[in-house]
Amino acid sequence: MTDPNDPLRVIPTDAPPIGACRKTGDSLPPLTLMGEHDLCPGCGEPLALRQILDAIDAMDMAQRAIGTIGIGCYTALTSLMDIDLIQALHGRAPSVATGAKRMRPETLVFTLQGDGDMVNEGLQEVIHTAARGENVTCILLNNGVFGETGGHMTATTVLGQRTKNSIEGRDAGEHGFPILIGDLLARLEGTAYCARASVHDAKGVARTRRFLDRAFESQMKGQGFSFVEILTMCPTGWFLPTAEGPDYLDQELGAIHEVGELKKDGVLIES
Amino acid sequence: MPHERRLMEGSEAIAEAAIAAGCRFFSGYPMTPFTEVLECFAKRLPEEGGACINAESEIEAIGQAWGAAATGARAATGSTGQGLSLMQESMSEITRAEIPIVIFNMARGQGDYFQATRGGGHGDYRHIVLSPQSVGEAVDLTQLAFHLADKWRHPVVIYGDYLIAHTAEAVGIEAIDYGPLPEKEWAVDGSLGGTGRSRNVNPIGMEKGSKGIDPNGFWQKLADKEDAILDAEQRYEAVDTEDADLLIVAFGTLARFARAAMRDLRAEGLKVGLFRPISLWPFPKEALAKAAEGCKRVAVLEQNAGQMIEDVQLSLLGAVPVVPIGGISTDPAGFGIGALLDSDLIAGRARDAHAGRPVPRGVVS
Numbered sequence A: 001m002t003d004p005n006d007p008l009r010v011i012p013t014d015a016p017p018i019g020a021c022r023k024t025g026d027s028l029p030p031l032t033l034m035g036e037h038d039l040c041p042g043c044g045e046p047l048a049l050r051q052i053l054d055a056i057d058a059m060d061m062a063q064r065a066i067g068t069i070g071i072g073c074y075t076a077l078t079s080l081m082d083i084d085l086i087q088a089l090h091g092r093a094p095s096v097a098t099g100a101k102r103m104r105p106e107t108l109v110f111t112l113q114g115d116g117d118m119v120n121e122g123l124q125e126v127i128h129t130a131a132r133g134e135n136v137t138c139i140l141l142n143n144g145v146f147g148e149t150g151g152h153m154t155a156t157t158v159l160g161q162r163t164k165n166s167i168e169g170r171d172a173g174e175h176g177f178p179i180l181i182g183d184l185l186a187r188l189e190g191t192a193y194c195a196r197a198s199v200h201d202a203k204g205v206a207r208t209r210r211f212l213d214r215a216f217e218s219q220m221k222g223q224g225f226s227f228v229e230i231l232t233m234c235p236t237g238w239f240l241p242t243a244e245g246p247d248y249l250d251q252e253l254g255a256i257h258e259v260g261e262l263k264k265d266g267v268l269i270e271s
Numbered sequence B: 001m002p003h004e005r006r007l008m009e010g011s012e013a014i015a016e017a018a019i020a021a022g023c024r025f026f027s028g029y030p031m032t033p034f035t036e037v038l039e040c041f042a043k044r045l046p047e048e049g050g051a052c053i054n055a056e057s058e059i060e061a062i063g064q065a066w067g068a069a070a071t072g073a074r075a076a077t078g079s080t081g082q083g084l085s086l087m088q089e090s091m092s093e094i095t096r097a098e099i100p101i102v103i104f105n106m107a108r109g110q111g112d113y114f115q116a117t118r119g120g121g122h123g124d125y126r127h128i129v130l131s132p133q134s135v136g137e138a139v140d141l142t143q144l145a146f147h148l149a150d151k152w153r154h155p156v157v158i159y160g161d162y163l164i165a166h167t168a169e170a171v172g173i174e175a176i177d178y179g180p181l182p183e184k185e186w187a188v189d190g191s192l193g194g195t196g197r198s199r200n201v202n203p204i205g206m207e208k209g210s211k212g213i214d215p216n217g218f219w220q221k222l223a224d225k226e227d228a229i230l231d232a233e234q235r236y237e238a239v240d241t242e243d244a245d246l247l248i249v250a251f252g253t254l255a256r257f258a259r260a261a262m263r264d265l266r267a268e269g270l271k272v273g274l275f276r277p278i279s280l281w282p283f284p285k286e287a288l289a290k291a292a293e294g295c296k297r298v299a300v301l302e303q304n305a306g307q308m309i310e311d312v313q314l315s316l317l318g319a320v321p322v323v324p325i326g327g328i329s330t331d332p333a334g335f336g337i338g339a340l341l342d343s344d345l346i347a348g349r350a351r352d353a354h355a356g357r358p359v360p361r362g363v364v365s
């Protein structure tokens, strides 16, 4: 029998529920300080963060980990991350991660950045950090927009994508072409591991986790720079009904920013 | 262990003093006259088990020093005019994030006084600025800078120049004990994940475990700290000010030339004193006001179009007339090795100021 007054109850799901149940329990997942956040319904960023925290927890690295955080919607998630963090400026997390890793080489150092943060404002940071073979993991949450400012075009916005400043859809003649940042970083010699994942469905979420595990392992082996790009839904910034987010991510952004591993153990994976 | 005095260029002396103070991280981007500071760190830090990075730009340089310092290490960066301009976004945010970091501003003359003391970044912030007049003093102030940065969890800028960077003087470098410091419990060493007490060193007042921020509490804490620094950290030197009827105010290298001029003027029987602010922020306002008591005039000698003079006027609040006797003075390369660095010329201008005659304005050539 479940006791509704026991905050740590686990509700059995092998039989019909005895009453109206809205959650399976009040216990928090690993490395999480709060059970709520302010991001939009249907946002992919909390899903990606869950995989990052689970990966750190599974490696038993929570007490040897430092995250450096960019500025975007995900910044608000720092208040629930039970990991030591350094908040960086917009675009500057790779430099901050570099300084931290040089002084604390025994720790797992990662960045958490968006496409606006990493590929617009701070592009040279991530490129040079990769080229130096800096032994850190940069994590990109790529939703193809500045979510935080309300849905503006970024360097990864795909052709045809509607944003507030490409309202008829991104046009190559007027707005130029998207940067496929994962492909670009994979080609730098300092990059040891490089992969692109997507959280549009359960399989994608599982693959995200696998790629994060490999990137973190690569860093702890001292192989050099590692990079995981995670495509995330942003229904708000895409001006779409929430439920259409996953399909749009898979079929529009995913068609250009193709998921898969791009480099492993310093060797490019040809598609 | 006392070290032997030896002839050392200012850049090398600064790097050695920083290392003696425990600095283990440096990042920078070459620019005259700062370049040799970077070169010395690049040579010496690896030998000391530290790291020096030749950064991709000044923006990355300060970002890397930010990350190193946030983990609790003593870390520094530096540059010159333009490079410091690029760093301003970080300098303002680092101040709010309360990260102790030392920034060597090897300026091209004194035209960057406002940049150093006001800061070109956004928002409400000040950082401590120390200005040495010689290589020997740079050695002491560099070590003091690391101490004050840790004491207050606040950035400290060393305002040097071409002459400090490139003049060789006989100095001995040994670690100076400025007293005990609090443990760096705030430092992000990566050890507190999963404990419920993990840290987030940030410039926006984010607190873990609660949504949103408390802006009033955040700003109040910073304001209280700045008030405390204002009270505690004013530094200056006052020479022969008691009987002076003309007080020269000068900082950095130029103050040494002023002192030579003052000696000549005293020998002529003119009662001239010298007031040298060592901390440019906090500016030693009360001490200057006291030194100027009984003077007929205060002459501000600075190598720019008139920047520190505003702090002098704010200190004196009209009690004594203030006249500028410096001006922009540069070599063709813009390094500030100009005609004003001449004690005879300075003495001439001080004589004019003393007599109430007009002093030439504008470029000194």
Ligand SMILES: Cc1ncc(C[n+]2csc(CCOP(=O)(O)OP(=O)(O)O)c2C)c(N)n1
Binding pocket: A045, A070, A071, A072, A073, A074, A090, A113, A114, A115, A116, A117, A118, A121, A141, A143, A145, A146, A147, A148, A149, A154
């Ligand atoms: C220097 C600077 N420029 C602009 C901004 C405003 N700004 C805040 S978040 C943001 C966009 C973030 O986009 P992204 O990194 O893609 O994150 P998302 O919100 O999409 O998760 C911008 C432009 C800023 N904080 N700093």
Ligand code: SF4
Binding pocket: A038, A039, A040, A041, A042, A043, A044, A045, A073, A143, A147, A148, A233, A234, A235, A236, A237
């Ligand atoms: S705007 Fe987009 S990225 Fe930001 S919280 Fe909403 S859905 Fe997520």
Ligand SMILES: [Mg+2]
Binding pocket: A072, A114, A115, A116, A141, A142, A143, A144, A145, A146, A147, A154
């Ligand atoms: Mg984005």
